[in-house]
Amino acid sequence: MxxxxxxxxxxxxxxxxxxxxxxxxxxxxxxxxxGECWAISAHPNGENIVKNGELQGKTLGxxxxxxxxxxxxxESDRFPLLIKILDxxxxxxxxxxxxxxxxxxxxxxxxGKTECWYIIDCDEDAEMIFGHxxxxxxxxxxxxxxxxxxxxxxxxxxxxxxFFYVPSGTIHALCKGTLVLETxxxxxxxxxxxxxxxxxxxxxxxxxxxxxxIEVTTVPHVAEKVESATAKINGGTITTFVEEDYFTVYxxxxxxxxxxTHGVHFILASVIKGDGMLxxxxxxxxxxxxxxxILPNAIDTFAIKGNVELIASHPNNKGGxxxxxxxxxxEMANI
Ligand code: ZN
Numbered sequence: 001m002x003x004x005x006x007x008x009x010x011x012x013x014x015x016x017x018x019x020x021x022x023x024x025x026x027x028x029x030x031x032x033x034x035g036e037c038w039a040i041s042a043h044p045n046g047e048n049i050v051k052n053g054e055l056q057g058k059t060l061g062x063x064x065x066x067x068x069x070x071x072x073x074x075e076s077d078r079f080p081l082l083i084k085i086l087d088x089x090x091x092x093x094x095x096x097x098x099x100x101x102x103x104x105x106x107x108x109x110x111x112g113k114t115e116c117w118y119i120i121d122c123d124e125d126a127e128m129i130f131g132h133x134x135x136x137x138x139x140x141x142x143x144x145x146x147x148x149x150x151x152x153x154x155x156x157x158x159x160x161x162x163f164f165y166v167p168s169g170t171i172h173a174l175c176k177g178t179l180v181l182e183t184x185x186x187x188x189x190x191x192x193x194x195x196x197x198x199x200x201x202x203x204x205x206x207x208x209x210x211x212x213x214i215e216v217t218t219v220p221h222v223a224e225k226v227e228s229a230t231a232k233i234n235g236g237t238i239t240t241f242v243e244e245d246y247f248t249v250y251x252x253x254x255x256x257x258x259x260x261t262h263g264v265h266f267i268l269a270s271v272i273k274g275d276g277m278l279x280x281x282x283x284x285x286x287x288x289x290x291x292x293x294i295l296p297n298a299i300d301t302f303a304i305k306g307n308v309e310l311i312a313s314h315p316n317n318k319g320g321x322x323x324x325x326x327x328x329x330x331e332m333a334n335i
Pocket of ligand 1: 095115172
């Protein structure tokens, strides 16, 4: 299996969604409140289908079961990651996600949700909620009970090109005017802490999950520092944003041409800007913004030509934690 697998995106309507997924990426969206594009997913709540080649028509979940060689026999009981683009036309609820252990016990074997965001685009003075100011669990409970959100929630300014790593247990929310590419564990479990007292699609307030949220929130908030590693080479730039237990995430910024190589099980990639050509031993595949694909295990050397930006990632198996980002970046760039 030496062909890249292009996937058909799926869309989810959300009360905070908008129309940017159509305006910027040309997707046919179900309504003007479309919040999420599920781009690479084998989660039962939304599975993508392969669009091309001999595996055309298979769901990603089927592929994971039936064609493990595509993924280099990566050790995991399910496809481990989920890639989305989110259009926050309004504020998302303030929320927190559980870790693997908690989700396994209380959410029927779901994975936990550690996630990260690349800000594709945002309004000039856009912000996000990232972390909280409570020093103890008692203070967290007190501020939540009082509804003292201004005191509890930490707001940070954002700009396009920023990257945020959001480990499970981090209170967070995307705010109005933000378009994000999210790389996350394959999980759909969210505990809502605060929803701005606004009605949902059915006119009712959406459910909050305060007890669970309090149980899983990390207190005090720990701001995990992620410093990126960058390699400028002929034809473009490779940035490694994060290399952690669950995933490594890159940006491939192609100015003319990048030749890349990797030693991992498989790679996920999303074209966020521009267009170009993916060149493999088997042939050439046109790329345009809004395309999402998987490079199977058998494609370990390839080139991308054009003026095009991609966010790419691969899963890691939790436990190692001996990562060396600079080295990973150099290896990928083959220098
Ligand atoms: Zn989240």
